[in-house]
Amino acid sequence: MPEEVKLYESPALRAVTGPTIRPGGLTLTERALAYCSLPTEAAVLDVGCGNGATVAHLRHEHGLKAFGLDASGRLLGTGRNATDGLPLIRGRAEALPFADSCLAAIFCECVLSLVSAPQAALGEWRRALAPRGYLVVSDLYARNGGREVRPESGALMSCLAGVTGSRRLYERMRTAGFEVLLFEDHTPLLRRLAAQLVWAHGSMAAFWKAVGGGCGDGCLDQGGRSGYYLMVARRGADDHG
Numbered sequence: 430m431p432e433e434v435k436l437y438e439s440p441a442l443r444a445v446t447g448p449t450i451r452p453g454g455l456t457l458t459e460r461a462l463a464y465c466s467l468p469t470e471a472a473v474l475d476v477g478c479g480n481g482a483t484v485a486h487l488r489h490e491h492g493l494k495a496f497g498l499d500a501s502g503r504l505l506g507t508g509r510n511a512t513d514g515l516p517l518i519r520g521r522a523e524a525l526p527f528a529d530s531c532l533a534a535i536f537c538e539c540v541l542s543l544v545s546a547p548q549a550a551l552g553e554w555r556r557a558l559a560p561r562g563y564l565v566v567s568d569l570y571a572r573n574g575g576r577e578v579r580p581e582s583g584a585l586m587s588c589l590a591g592v593t594g595s596r597r598l599y600e601r602m603r604t605a606g607f608e609v610l611l612f613e614d615h616t617p618l619l620r621r622l623a624a625q626l627v628w629a630h631g632s633m634a635a636f637w638k639a640v641g642g643g644c645g646d647g648c649l650d651q652g653g654r655s656g657y658y659l660m661v662a663r664r665g666a667d668d669h670g
């Protein structure tokens with residue numbers, strides 16, 4: 430079995446994205462913050478925080494009591510080295526070490542499609558959110574409504590792993606007891622990242638080779654079908670079914 434390649438841990442990707450390992454950097458974080466108007470000192474969690482770039486931004490630029498959680502010891506280590514004292518926790522998105530109803534918002538940036546049990550994770554995030562608390566998700570999606578693709582272990586593990594269509598995303602949110610307030614397409618941010626990767630490496634094929642994965646030129650945009658979205662949802666009433 431070939432070793433699993435985690436695109437988000439690759440220095441070749443981070444050399445292009447910088448500390449935020451996603452299309453658009455902090456653009457959609459800022460857009461969501463403007464939409465949600467969280468009070469200063471509100472407790473928020475960045476699930477799948479990577480090296481904690483969003484956590485540092487939320488704390489230092491927005492005065493929020495932000496925490497980060499991620500499964501990757503490697504990325505958390507990079508974050509801890511870069512910024513002393515950031516509250517970064519090693520853990521799984523599916524089991525948050527937070528009490529019920531204690532968070533004003535959860536951010537989840539370029540992570541949901543990587544989570545192996547997304548419905549269970551959404552239920553867990555709902556548990557930790559305060560009533561009417563916000564869930565901010567940005568991620569890849571299939572713009573043609575295509576079916577979810579989950580590669581076998583050993584395949585390239587990137588944001589492409591569990592990409593699904595918007596209808597399925599809405600269904601998942603409703604089933605988990607969230608009300609979707611906002612869904613915006615931000616595919617140009619994904620295209621810009623792809624262009625930056627090609628600029629840095631000569632072609633997408635050369636980039637995937639540098640990363641050690643097995644994708645070719647069509648992998649990131651899948652013939653133009655992959656898109657990028659921002660969703661803001663809110664924890665709904667307690668009687669969801």
Ligand SMILES: C[S@@+](CC[C@H](N)C(=O)[O-])C[C@H]1O[C@@H](n2cnc3c(N)ncnc32)[C@H](O)[C@@H]1O
Binds near residue numbers: 520545
């Ligand atoms: C594409 S990176 C995005 C990191 C960060 N949100 C950012 O935008 O810079 C995906 C992150 O999700 C984390 N991740 C994936 N599945 C996870 C899980 N089940 N629990 C916790 N973290 C997870 C990875 O370790 C990685 O840091």
